[in-house]
Amino acid sequence: MHKIVKPFAWVLALLGLTAMPALASPDNGANPRPRIAVVVDDLGNQWRSGLEAIDIPFIQTIAIMPGRPYSRKLAEVSYSSGKTVIVHAPMANYADFPLGPFGLDRADGRDGMLRNLLEGLETVPHAEGLSNHMGSRLTQDAEAMGWIMSELRDRDLFFFDSLTVASSQGWRVARDMGLPWSRRHVFLDHEPTPEFINQQWQLALRRAEEHGYVTVIGHPYPETLAFFAELNPNDYLQYEWVSVRDLLYAPIRPVFSEEALSPAAREFWPPPQF
Numbered sequence: 001m002h003k004i005v006k007p008f009a010w011v012l013a014l015l016g017l018t019a020m021p022a023l024a025s026p027d028n029g030a031n032p033r034p035r036i037a038v039v040v041d042d043l044g045n046q047w048r049s050g051l052e053a054i055d056i057p058f059i060q061t062i063a064i065m066p067g068r069p070y071s072r073k074l075a076e077v078s079y080s081s082g083k084t085v086i087v088h089a090p091m092a093n094y095a096d097f098p099l100g101p102f103g104l105d106r107a108d109g110r111d112g113m114l115r116n117l118l119e120g121l122e123t124v125p126h127a128e129g130l131s132n133h134m135g136s137r138l139t140q141d142a143e144a145m146g147w148i149m150s151e152l153r154d155r156d157l158f159f160f161d162s163l164t165v166a167s168s169q170g171w172r173v174a175r176d177m178g179l180p181w182s183r184r185h186v187f188l189d190h191e192p193t194p195e196f197i198n199q200q201w202q203l204a205l206r207r208a209e210e211h212g213y214v215t216v217i218g219h220p221y222p223e224t225l226a227f228f229a230e231l232n233p234n235d236y237l238q239y240e241w242v243s244v245r246d247l248l249y250a251p252i253r254p255v256f257s258e259e260a261l262s263p264a265a266r267e268f269w270p271p272p273q274f
Helices: 009-014 047-054 071-080 106-122 142-154 170-176 194-211 222-229
Strands: 035-043 059-064 084-091 127-134 158-161 181-183 213-218
Touching: 035 047, 035 084, 035 127, 035 194, 047 059, 047 071, 047 222, 059 071, 059 127, 071 084, 084 106, 106 142, 127 142, 142 158, 142 170, 158 170, 170 181, 194 213, 194 222
Parallel strands: 035 059, 035 213, 059 084, 084 127, 127 158, 158 181
Antiparallel strands: none
16 A cells, blocks of 8 residues: 655645645646546456556556456556556445445445455555445445545545545545545546547546646446557647546645635635536
8 A cells, every 4th residue: 555645736835835846748847738637447357458458558547346356466467557556446326236345335334334445455455545436325425435534544545536426425525534535527438439438538638628637537348448549649748647646635634614715725625526
């Protein structure tokens, strides 16, 4: 497990707590490049498609489900490839889809749920954070998410909210408990057709240009892998392809209310949901 050492400095800069470092750019700092963090979810069940996803240069964050046949091996390959590994924890959902190994459900009680969480973490070596797989039911349960965030905080892990439901309390609880966190902005392939994937890709690029950064979730679907295989990285040098770890909001203690922030900081707190 790796400790988070890089705060999301631009938020702190707005709060007047620290200077904002320069971002890397093609012209050595004249104009920062928009940053894009692409996360690939649902790895662990398939070996070949998992390797293909890890090998995509645009993807720097690998979300691996715990307790699956290839969870441990794919985590090792991801780490060796310099990619950020996070645990993609199955969480209770309103459709009642099966959770599989180490699923998190309040129905198991606090102790049972946390036991699954901790045992699941052990099956994904090198994990730096955790995101939710499904979770439309559990992520709206602020108390249960608090139990999870407490464990993540004790282990210096961050939380990435997949935002499978707009009213998710996950990122809010992480923020209020002082965890580094981020959340998904664009789903790339919930309709796995070439036309829809390209439409969402263009949306992500526009959002990055408008806001300076964007987080994107994709999956190791054949259509998604084929889409990335057609892209030439040299056509996208105007963007910086980063880990979601690089787009975390820093933990700030004590938690500031909106009223306590300066007008400049208030504009960006909480961050926009797009």
